Amino acid sequence: MTTYSVSELNRLVAKILDDHPLLANIQVNGEISGGKLYPSGHFYFSLKDENSSVNCVMFRSNYNRIKFIPKNGDKVTVKAKASIYEVAGRFQLLVNSMEPQGIGDLYQQFELLKKELANQGYFSENNKKQLPELPNLIGVVTSSEGAVIKDIINVLRRRFPGFKMHFVPVAVQGFGAAEQIADAIELLNFRNQVDVIIIARGGGSIEDLWAFNEKVVADAIFNSQIPIISAVGHETDYTIADFCADLRAPTPSAAAELVVPEKRMLLENIQFEREKLIKSLQRQLFNAKQTLDYLMERSVFKNPRSLIDQQKKLIVELSGRLEREIKHQTNYHKRQITFLYNNLQALNPFSILERGYAYIESSEKTTIDSVNKISSGQKINIHWSDGKASAEINEITYKRKI
Structure with missing residues (x-):
């Protein structure tokens, strides 16, 4: 019988574990x-069930790759290598990956649906719709709670003051959320008032984002006649909705950046084109005058008299044609400038007020755009183009939704 030292015994057991094909890559619940979690970044823990436990270590490089923060009591599935800590002779698992129990099933469902929809052409570039350059009305489908809707409004207000938005509040996670999102997309298509739709929510786990991985949402996006921007989660999060949408934005704020141009830049471009037009007309007039002056000084116009008269007639004819063309070009470009100016005026919210409309604010200075945002007895302020008035809500009548 061979006699081993403690160190030799531990090395022998470690070698046996290393060489065993089953224990080199094992999955444990x-x-x-x-x-x-130690300052080194390594995570030490035990994995237990109702009868046993085993020591585990997950080194920093592997720990940094998991997409959740593990805590005591979490039921997880790990992939690991069986090993022994030779110094103490302690059996342990070297964990390579970890996920909450059940997540693997969700990923499998995600990949299966993704493959099915890809085969049906849901993700094809040929089915992607072009976004409007300057939407008149923007549809937004997201939760009325949280920072997402506020972020979108803030970005739109900064980039294009006076923008118009139709907000459809929905649940973005939990039971029935997928159906609410799909119904909102179908409602906006039925009304056919908005030019583009943003569907959005903040970041979260795969369970939190799962409503955007449901086929009912994919069908609504694919069948939408209105272009859709998907802005779900963070930049590293991908959902089925992202693949189906006409454009994916990495965040809700980025979606608001993409949907409208900067109004200031539009105005600067119009002014630049106007100055170019004026300079072009001035240059044409100057060149025409130079040509006329040159012709008038030539000797052929002075002698003989008959030739001079003939050339004068020609000059008069050319001058008339030139003036008419300049007048035509000037009127045309003036109409273009007036057209662009009127379009900008139509987007000015104060122009709407001057036509007899009004807007309502709460006592906290927030805009009230729905009866769902008021309550009986609430103080409100009503603004017209020439002043405002304070009022109190006495009665609320709700219009039945379509």
Whole structure:
């Protein structure tokens, strides 16, 4: 019988574990217990069930790749290599990856639906619709709670003051959320008032974002006649809605950046084109005058008299044609400038007020654009183009939704 030292014994057991093909890559379910993340970035914990436990370590490089923060009591599935800590002779698992139990099924569902929809052409570039350069009315489908809708409004207000938006509030996670999102897209298509639709929510786990991975949402996006921008989660999050949409934005704020240009830049471009037009006309007039002056000084116009008269008639004819053309060009470009100016005026919210409309604010200075945002007895302020008035809500009548 061979006699081993403790170190030799531990090395022998470590070699046996290393060489065993089953234990080199094993998947284990269990509950995290005694977990601790050390300053080194390594995560030490035990994995237990109702009868046993095993020590585990997840080194920093592997820990940084998981998409959630593990905590005691979490039920997880790990992929690991069986090993022994030779110094103490302690059996342990070297964990390579970790995910909450059940997440693997969701990823599998995601990949299966993604493959099915890809085969049906849902993601084809040929089915993508072009976004409007300057939408008159923007549809937004997201939650009325949280920062997403505020971020979108803030960006739109900064880039294009006076923008118009139709907001359809929906649940963005949990039971029935997918159906609400799909219904909102179909409602906006039925009304056919908006020029583009943003569907958005903030970041979260795959479970939090799952409503945007449902086929009912994919069908609504694919069948939409209105272009759709998907802005779901963070830049690293991808959903089925992202693949189906006409454009994917990495964040809700980025979607608002993409949907409208900067109004200031549009105005600067108009002014630049106007100055170019004026300079072009001035140059044409100057050249025409130079040509006329040159012709008038030539000797052929002075002698003989008959030739002079003939050339004078020609000059008069050419001058008339030139003036008419200049007048025509000037009127044409003036109409173009007036057209662009009127379009900008139509987008000015104060122009709408001057036509007899009004807008309502709460006592906290926030705009009230729906009866769902008021309550009986609430104080409100009503603004017209020439002043404002304070009022109190006495009665609320709701219009039945279509």
